Amino acid sequence: MADRALRGMGLGAKSFEDEEGIEFAARVALGFDCAESHHFEITFAIEADMPTEWECPRCGKMALRTDGTRSDERDSKPPRTHWDMLRERRTIDELEDLLRERLEALHSTVRY
Numbered sequence: 001m002a003d004r005a006l007r008g009m010g011l012g013a014k015s016f017e018d019e020e021g022i023e024f025a026a027r028v029a030l031g032f033d034c035a036e037s038h039h040f041e042i043t044f045a046i047e048a049d050m051p052t053e054w055e056c057p058r059c060g061k062m063a064l065r066t067d068g069t070r071s072d073e074r075d076s077k078p079p080r081t082h083w084d085m086l087r088e089r090r091t092i093d094e095l096e097d098l099l100r101e102r103l104e105a106l107h108s109t110v111r112y
Helices: 082-089 092-109
Strands: 027-033 039-045 053-055 062-065
Antiparallel strands (some): 027 039, 027 062, 053 062
């Protein structure tokens, strides 16, 4: 029984398979520079969408690619506010009528 025991091995922690016959995906290393002059490289698969920004592992600031590639500035809509959505449903005259009704209801319930 003692002859078959696996002593000193972290079962599950190590793979006993060799890398023979395994074809790894093609990779590319992208360099990044942050505002604090830190340079680092991240390895990606060639098929992956390459990011234009990456968080610096040393200072946490956003770093840009060293090859000069920048993201496309898309025309983005400003976020819609509650007022914008309200104006889509009501006109100013309707809102003034609602305000007047609510103020009258509040004044009728409040006793001085």
